[in-house]
Amino acid sequence: MLPALQEAFSLVQKHINQEKHRSRVLDFADLEVGALRALQDEQVQFYYAQRWQAFLVDEFQDTNPVQSEILQLLTQNTLLTIVGDAKQSIYGFRRADVEVFHSWRDRITSCGGNEEILTTSFRTHKLLVDDINNIFAPLLGNIHQNLDAHRADCPNSYPPVQVYTVQAESDINKPQRLRVEACHIAELLKQMLDDQTPVYDKKTQMLRPMLPGDIAILSRTWEPLEVYGEALESVGIPVALAGGGNLLATREAKDGWALLRFLADPSDDLALVAVLRSPQNLRIDKLNKKCIEMNQQKTGDR
Structure with missing residues (x-):
């Protein structure tokens, strides 16, 4: 079947390229391949060699092989700094490959460059960072890197990491368990707000009472967030949904439609x-x- 599949792919690719050419549009892969093709020309290489003498590339763990070739042609006689973390190579979209990061890191250090390990977390305090280190050390193995906290203080008496489970009979379905979870989260956060739990304010670098804007709920998918939002609003905590999802599927849109x-x-x-x-x-x-x-x-x- 392979020859037939190759022929079908070629026909579809030819049709798509013709349509893009007719509409005068390029997709992301076209931009990458086109840039690489242009840089094969010595005049183009000379032009950019005169224009840019230093490069800083962030999130390098998400670099793909085509981007690597482009960078190789652009940085032959320049200063180059790359910033990346192999542990954050979790996406894999657009052919991102963490091995590209490893090969460039080894290439830079073998040519006399320096590798700087950044371990200080400016986002939280020592108790939480210690818990994070203990949790992820056995999970990540040889790529684990212990973090150090910038702040030693823990602003409140609540444990920095709390784990809760919803125990239910086998006939209790997932939506019901999700609503129990949402109600528990809402009550816990309301209690923290009522207790005026102290939090660290980055602007003043001092402790102040917790506000609803200090709370963030993260979820792997968009679906549970609406349930969480309803539970929070039912106890008087305002909610702002940030990013993703379908606007017409939000509670506000459904209410307006009703x-x-x-x-x-x-x-x-x-x-x-x-x-x-x-x-x-x-x-x-x-x-x-x-x-x-x-x-x-x-x-x-x-």
Whole structure:
């Protein structure tokens, strides 16, 4: 089947290239290959050799073989600094290969260059860094590198790493377990906010009470974040979703769509229920009650 597959691939590739040429567009791979082809010309090499005498390339662990060849042609007689971490080579998209990083590192050191190991973490304190070192040392093996904390203080009494499990019977499905998890996270964070848990402020370099903007929830996928957001809003913690996902699939968009359906057809009970059960509606209801209380207080004062 291989000859037939090769023929089919060639036909499709030819068609795509013709369409791109007709539309005058290039994709990412075209830019890479085109740049490499251009740099084969000695005049082009001379031009860029005169223009750039020093290079700094960050996130080098995500470099692919074509980019490596481009860099080789650009840096033959220049200063070169690369920054990378083999442990962060987790993507693999666009043919990124950590072996490219290893080969360039060895090439630089063999030519008299220096390898500087950066171990200081400026993002957190010693207790958390120690936990991170203990967790990842057996997992990463020979590529593990212990980190040192820039700050020694731990701003609060909460353990820096806490692990919780949801124990349930086998017939309890994943969405139910996810909602239990979300409610637990919401209650835990609300308690920390109510306790005015101290956090380190980078701007003032001092401790201050924790605010909702100091909280970040990370998830491998977008799906659980909406459930977490609903749980947080139900206990009065504001939520801002950052990046990724489908805008029309967010709670706000669904609420807006349900409201429009109800306004267009007041007999649509399902749309009305969707609007009434929304955390956004509950938050507005709380705000209305607060305004009524404030007005009543003002009336009493008069």
